[in-house]
Amino acid sequence: MDITYLLWLQDFRNSIDNALTPFVEGISFFSVSYIILLPVFVFWCLDKRKGLFILFAWRISQTINAAVKLTACIYRPWIKDPRIIPAGNALTTATGYSFPSGHTMMAVPIYGGLALYARKIKWLCCLFVLAILTLMFSRNYLGVHTPQDVLAGLVLGCLSICIADYTFKIIDRNPESENKILTAELIFALAVFAYVNLKSYPMDYVDGKLLVDPNKMTIDSWGDVGGLVVLIIARFIEKKFINFSETGFNAKGVILCVIGLIPLGFMIYGLKPVIVSFAGAHLGRFLYETCLTLHIMLIWPAVLKLLCGK
Numbered sequence: 001m002d003i004t005y006l007l008w009l010q011d012f013r014n015s016i017d018n019a020l021t022p023f024v025e026g027i028s029f030f031s032v033s034y035i036i037l038l039p040v041f042v043f044w045c046l047d048k049r050k051g052l053f054i055l056f057a058w059r060i061s062q063t064i065n066a067a068v069k070l071t072a073c074i075y076r077p078w079i080k081d082p083r084i085i086p087a088g089n090a091l092t093t094a095t096g097y098s099f100p101s102g103h104t105m106m107a108v109p110i111y112g113g114l115a116l117y118a119r120k121i122k123w124l125c126c127l128f129v130l131a132i133l134t135l136m137f138s139r140n141y142l143g144v145h146t147p148q149d150v151l152a153g154l155v156l157g158c159l160s161i162c163i164a165d166y167t168f169k170i171i172d173r174n175p176e177s178e179n180k181i182l183t184a185e186l187i188f189a190l191a192v193f194a195y196v197n198l199k200s201y202p203m204d205y206v207d208g209k210l211l212v213d214p215n216k217m218t219i220d221s222w223g224d225v226g227g228l229v230v231l232i233i234a235r236f237i238e239k240k241f242i243n244f245s246e247t248g249f250n251a252k253g254v255i256l257c258v259i260g261l262i263p264l265g266f267m268i269y270g271l272k273p274v275i276v277s278f279a280g281a282h283l284g285r286f287l288y289e290t291c292l293t294l295h296i297m298l299i300w301p302a303v304l305k306l307l308c309g310k
Helices: 002-015 021-031 034-046 048-072 102-117 122-141 147-173 175-198 219-242 251-279 281-308
Strands: none
Touching: 002 122, 002 147, 021 034, 021 102, 021 122, 034 048, 034 102, 034 251, 034 281, 048 102, 048 147, 048 175, 048 219, 102 122, 102 147, 122 147, 147 175, 175 219, 219 281, 251 281
8 A cells, every 4th residue: 555655646646747746755864954943943042941851862863763763674666676766866865764754853852842832922923834744745745755754753753852851851850960861861872872772683685785884874873873872962052152142033033043043054065075085985875964063952052141231
């Protein structure tokens, strides 16, 4: 049934000569790139606690994705059935295993967290929910994920929100418990990192070619799981040495936060290939996520505190 659905979408794409493919690819690209600017703006400008909640839900979701994906080791649709031909440049960008959808698991905690934050504004809340559904559909439309992949990503992404929500409620009731919770999350992240990098992987060949290179599959874990590690450490440092407060939705605060988003946007746009070429794929991915996290959690918050006195 899942392959039949993907083939139907493929026939539709071909019938319109891939007219919608660039737009759908753009939706998928945004979900793993500039989407992070939204919760960062919330973190810096509108509500520090809610922004931090979304950032942690996002990193937890990525860590869970790495653990599940590199345990299940389920191949992409076109490996299961050669009739599936991914659209556009999806064949080169959607590498590795298929289940669950990493794009979905990145979008759900961010859009879902923003939907929770904006739940009193119904139209905005609905817009964020629609963004999740659109992203899920885009992964099927491009032929890179089955419906099971995106549905699993939705469920696990929601689980990540629930985990973050539960831990933040504990911290709200007992602020002194935060260090213990952060330490437990750090141990969890390090355990996942060790697991996915030390476990064995399938070594299946077709016509003498390895279907999925395990060495390449662990690259994302250095960024996804490593990102949670850096976020936890940065939170320890921010709380102890910076402890900034959100600027508030005023002219000065908005301008300063938008200025801070500009270098972050440039880092997202072009920093990864530069670092990877210098440090290698694995360490480069970790250093890239480290640069993003340090700017989000420490560098610009310190600037905001200096300029706003909060």
